[in-house]
Amino acid sequence: GVKLALASFLFYCGVEMTVGLWGSSYLVKERGLAADEAALWGSIYFAGITIGRFITGFITFKLSNRLLIRGGQILTLTGVLLLLLPLPTGCALAGLLIMGLGLAPIYPCMLHETPVRFGQEHAGKIMGYQMAVAYTGSTLLPPLLGLLAGFATIGVFPIYIAVSAAAMMLFSERLNVLLNRRHERSADIHPL
Numbered sequence: 001g002v003k004l005a006l007a008s009f010l011f012y013c014g015v016e017m018t019v020g021l022w023g024s025s026y027l028v029k030e031r032g033l034a035a036d037e038a039a040l041w042g043s044i045y046f047a048g049i050t051i052g053r054f055i056t057g058f059i060t061f062k063l064s065n066r067l068l069i070r071g072g073q074i075l076t077l078t079g080v081l082l083l084l085l086p087l088p089t090g091c092a093l094a095g096l097l098i099m100g101l102g103l104a105p106i107y108p109c110m111l112h113e114t115p116v117r118f119g120q121e122h123a124g125k126i127m128g129y130q131m132a133v134a135y136t137g138s139t140l141l142p143p144l145l146g147l148l149a150g151f152a153t154i155g156v157f158p159i160y161i162a163v164s165a166a167a168m169m170l171f172s173e174r175l176n177v178l179l180n181r182r183h184e185r186s187a188d189i190h191p192l
Helices: 002-029 035-059 065-084 089-103 106-118 120-151 154-189
Strands: none
Touching: 002 035, 002 089, 002 106, 002 120, 002 154, 035 065, 035 089, 035 106, 065 089, 065 106, 065 154, 089 106, 106 120, 106 154, 120 154
16 A cells, blocks of 8 residues: 555645645736735645644544545645636635645645554655655656646646646545555454
8 A cells, every 4th residue: 555655645745836836827827816916825825734734733633634634635626626617716716725724634644644554663664755755746746737838828727736636535545445455354354
């Protein structure tokens, strides 16, 4: 399941960085906002991540990491949907804030879940791999959007984010299924 976890990190960091780097450009070119207003909403996206992480710190005492990861991914996809649909610009702006709030718990909870998923003895090494892949996603996925926008328009931004966020969720859920099966087999072999 390590490869699935690594793919989740790749797409998570790719989504977070791509929205941060290209969100304002999308708002200016496709939604007609003034540059200063678009920059403000780009900042609000990062404020959503910050506020979401602060809130997540308290929620982790009540909810599991898996639930927070899944909830964050669903909230992120909801925000992307507000960008994708032909709704008023205010909905797109709300979508950026919602994406920030949704992305907030994913990264820390995925890291915190590593020892649970793969065992304490392997956690340090796997976290190193996760960090490397996370930086790779942050480095490669935003310029890929720029390349695609060069061939088309920045209007591909919400589609690109939707595909990347869906891929993140797909790999994360596949990992959960794999780990649940492994846990069930272990319970069958070693009943209490």
